Amino acid sequence: MNRSLLSVPTAAAAGLARCHACGLLSRLPAAAGDAQAACPRCGAVLHLRRPASVARTWAYLSAAAVLYVPANVLPVMRSGSLFGVQEDTILSGVVFLWQDGSWFLAALVFIASIVVPLAKLLVLFFLLLGVQWRSAWRPQWRTRLYRTIEYLGRWSMLDIYVVTLLAALVQVQSLAAIQAGPGAVAFGAVVVLTMLASQSFDPRLIWDAAAAAPATARPPAPTEAVR
Amino acid sequence: MNDTPPSGSADAADAIPEAVALPRRRRNLQLVWLVPVLAVLIALVLGVRAWIDSGPVITIRFPSAEGLEPGKTRIRYKSVDIGTVKAVRLSADRNAVVVVAEMANGAQNMLREDTRFWVVRPRFAGGELTGLSTLLSGAYIGVDVGKSENARRDFTGLDAPPSITTDEPGREFVLRSADLGSIDVGSPVYYRRINVGKVTAIGLDADGRGVNLRVFLHTPYEGLVTRNTRFWHASGVDLSLDGGGIKLQTQSLVSVLLGGIAFGTPEAAAPAAAAAADHVFTLFTDEARAMKRSAGEVMPLLAHFKESMRGLTPGAPVDFRGVVVGEVKSVEINFDTEAREIRAPVQMVLYRDLIRASVGGSGPDAASAEDLLQRAIARGLRAQLRIGNLITGQRHVALEFARGLPVPKLPASEGAAAPLEIPTLPGGLEDLQATLTHIAKTIERVPFDELAIDMRAALKSLRALLDKAGQLPLADLTAELRATLASLDVALRRADLVLRQFDETLAPGLGAAISETRQTMKAANELLTSDAPAQQDLRNALQELGRAAQSMRELTDLLQRRPDALLRGRPADGGTEGKR
Numbered sequence A: 001m002n003r004s005l006l007s008v009p010t011a012a013a014a015g016l017a018r019c020h021a022c023g024l025l026s027r028l029p030a031a032a033g034d035a036q037a038a039c040p041r042c043g044a045v046l047h048l049r050r051p052a053s054v055a056r057t058w059a060y061l062s063a064a065a066v067l068y069v070p071a072n073v074l075p076v077m078r079s080g081s082l083f084g085v086q087e088d089t090i091l092s093g094v095v096f097l098w099q100d101g102s103w104f105l106a107a108l109v110f111i112a113s114i115v116v117p118l119a120k121l122l123v124l125f126f127l128l129l130g131v132q133w134r135s136a137w138r139p140q141w142r143t144r145l146y147r148t149i150e151y152l153g154r155w156s157m158l159d160i161y162v163v164t165l166l167a168a169l170v171q172v173q174s175l176a177a178i179q180a181g182p183g184a185v186a187f188g189a190v191v192v193l194t195m196l197a198s199q200s201f202d203p204r205l206i207w208d209a210a211a212a213a214p215a216t217a218r219p220p221a222p223t224e225a226v227r
Numbered sequence B: 001m002n003d004t005p006p007s008g009s010a011d012a013a014d015a016i017p018e019a020v021a022l023p024r025r026r027r028n029l030q031l032v033w034l035v036p037v038l039a040v041l042i043a044l045v046l047g048v049r050a051w052i053d054s055g056p057v058i059t060i061r062f063p064s065a066e067g068l069e070p071g072k073t074r075i076r077y078k079s080v081d082i083g084t085v086k087a088v089r090l091s092a093d094r095n096a097v098v099v100v101a102e103m104a105n106g107a108q109n110m111l112r113e114d115t116r117f118w119v120v121r122p123r124f125a126g127g128e129l130t131g132l133s134t135l136l137s138g139a140y141i142g143v144d145v146g147k148s149e150n151a152r153r154d155f156t157g158l159d160a161p162p163s164i165t166t167d168e169p170g171r172e173f174v175l176r177s178a179d180l181g182s183i184d185v186g187s188p189v190y191y192r193r194i195n196v197g198k199v200t201a202i203g204l205d206a207d208g209r210g211v212n213l214r215v216f217l218h219t220p221y222e223g224l225v226t227r228n229t230r231f232w233h234a235s236g237v238d239l240s241l242d243g244g245g246i247k248l249q250t251q252s253l254v255s256v257l258l259g260g261i262a263f264g265t266p267e268a269a270a271p272a273a274a275a276a277a278d279h280v281f282t283l284f285t286d287e288a289r290a291m292k293r294s295a296g297e298v299m300p301l302l303a304h305f306k307e308s309m310r311g312l313t314p315g316a317p318v319d320f321r322g323v324v325v326g327e328v329k330s331v332e333i334n335f336d337t338e339a340r341e342i343r344a345p346v347q348m349v350l351y352r353d354l355i356r357a358s359v360g361g362s363g364p365d366a367a368s369a370e371d372l373l374q375r376a377i378a379r380g381l382r383a384q385l386r387i388g389n390l391i392t393g394q395r396h397v398a399l400e401f402a403r404g405l406p407v408p409k410l411p412a413s414e415g416a417a418a419p420l421e422i423p424t425l426p427g428g429l430e431d432l433q434a435t436l437t438h439i440a441k442t443i444e445r446v447p448f449d450e451l452a453i454d455m456r457a458a459l460k461s462l463r464a465l466l467d468k469a470g471q472l473p474l475a476d477l478t479a480e481l482r483a484t485l486a487s488l489d490v491a492l493r494r495a496d497l498v499l500r501q502f503d504e505t506l507a508p509g510l511g512a513a514i515s516e517t518r519q520t521m522k523a524a525n526e527l528l529t530s531d532a533p534a535q536q537d538l539r540n541a542l543q544e545l546g547r548a549a550q551s552m553r554e555l556t557d558l559l560q561r562r563p564d565a566l567l568r569g570r571p572a573d574g575g576t577e578g579k580r
Helices: A003-007 A053-073 A090-100 A103-132 A139-169 A182-200 A204-216 B007-015 B031-053 B219-224 B253-258 B352-358 B369-378 B428-445 B448-471 B474-501 B508-529 B532-561 B574-579
Strands: A016-018 A025-027 A036-038 A077-081 A084-088 A176-180 B020-022 B054-062 B074-077 B080-090 B097-104 B116-120 B123-125 B128-130 B140-144 B154-156 B170-177 B188-191 B194-204 B211-218 B230-233 B237-242 B245-250 B261-264 B280-284 B298-305 B317-320 B323-331 B334-336 B341-351 B381-389 B394-401 B420-422
Touching: A053 A090, A053 A103, A053 A182, A053 B031, A077 A139, A084 A090, A090 A103, A103 A139, A103 A182, A103 A204, A139 A176, A139 A182, A139 A204, A182 B031, B031 B054, B054 B080, B080 B140, B170 B219, B188 B211, B194 B219, B211 B219, B298 B323, B298 B369, B298 B381, B323 B352, B323 B394, B341 B352, B369 B381, B369 B420, B381 B420, B474 B532, B508 B532
Parallel strands: B054 B154, B074 B140, B170 B280, B188 B261, B230 B280, B298 B420, B317 B394
Antiparallel strands: A016 A025, A036 B020, A077 A084, A077 A176, B054 B097, B074 B080, B080 B097, B116 B140, B123 B128, B170 B211, B188 B194, B194 B211, B230 B261, B237 B245, B298 B341, B317 B323, B323 B341, B334 B341, B381 B394
């Protein structure tokens, strides 16, 4: 890693902010403190960093973590047939597929529905901790981690898609009927919440912290703008 | 803001518009924190609901886990799911399977001490096919909720579904029997051939000496069972052969195939209160036995027979002039040390009401059956063994008044408990048998063998006699006769010659002798022509004649030698010769 890249001038350092709505770059007023500024062109509120990024990410992440439990414990699918009603959780579905011999499908569902959400939760937790502790440890690697989980996150909805499709298709009254279980709602909420959390996380904060870390030697760090 | 703008872009930096400063806004509570709060609330609600929904966990022991799948097999009560099998594992001793099941919330009050569980599978019992739906859906565990106050969590499953569920209205009774016959759990119970209940359980007594059954009668019918009610096997076809002949009895076709139990109350029985649940009854083998009098309505009677007891079995009727008034209870045999003879004591019971009706009067003031019977015995009532059925040799005891017999000394009854003893008569058949035996013995004494031998010998000698008679030489006899005649002829010729020689000299006596001889010859001829019985005489006569001819020859010889002898006589005694 090139250490020199840590000390490049940033827009924040230059007092410049780009409008999130129309993309106009404008100079922030010199007034310090909690004063806010608006885009001179479209009037949107300007932020140097995503506002309250850490707090929001924490909120979404904790909500997702809480809902992760019922998402995996409660049945996601309820299939009723002539032979009785069967309720499947995500894990029981994986077990069923594995025992059925469809190892590839089982592995896919296991990775997409269990590993990825859990990995997202853990990675976001890790990144948030790093930001909070202003860690300068491997910022590049952490950024790549963030990119990966943001890319993978959408695939977690696979299960929900399957359940919604089956529930719509298999409705033969008493012969066979598939309904979404309460676990599906929780699972969907987990996926959405982790996506929101990863979206509300601002990866620039990693670099801010990394840049601030060697700033023990270099005092002019805009710490108040970090928030 | 003012530290290091890039040198080349100073103009560009200047061109950057200034952002509009906004009035300072008060920092209000961040709404985003509502999201995790909401999430926690949702999770809490879900968790609490799951916790509320989850009922108690129970264990059930089954002999086998056939058809039971963890997570799939349901526990159903009246076709409503009240639980799910969570795990199936072996018991510690590996003799059974322990099913761990999670019950639904609200099932707590169903888990009583006497709640029963069983696996519902397709099953054919008591003529009904049950559990067909499980062919497709797989087995499930059925429940019968008990009524006990005590709760329970560990159960032992039944092998088969209970035929009667606890909440079914009705009453259960216990039947005791010597053997089970063709009855099975689920076999029907009939009252006047209406199916009113079924057998719910069968078991062996603890000592193995009998079978006890539980029968359940559905609600409108349980009142039909009183303390006097009798139960009997209505299984199959009942073919009985006794002193009364052949009887064939059947119940409904279902019970013929599957067995069953019938019950009824004897007409004569006194009305009694309805029997309580679990009242114990005896299960009789057939209706006739079931309907027999109970102990209170009979009196015991003892008789000692001295004849063969073949054909007399317990249950044989005791009749009085053809009316059955009792039955034989037991037939034994023992040795009477006093009389030094073998006797067969026969225990009988007599029906009091019939005794009273047939021997004495009736009514409440009538004498007791024992008194009546004692009086009758004093007047000559006797017991006698009789043949009831000639083909099968079944016998019964007949009570009969015998006239002209000495009044027996009745043994003094030793207390009221000892049964009344009735003297016996040898059976009518015994008399007949004795007579026949006597005749047979007499006939036996006739020495048929010797007779036959004698007869054969007699026949043989007869035949020999006849043979001899056939060999009797009639031809020889005639030949002999002929020879005799020939010699006679010669003699005559010689005599003729002599006569011709001495014609004149022959005395008239000679002529007379000749004529006599001729007559004799004629008579002999006649004799010869006469029948066989005269032959002996003839032979004698011929012998005589032969001798006469000899004499004549001698005479002629003498005359030839000494013709003068006729005149002068023989030198010694010729004179006498000549005179003859």
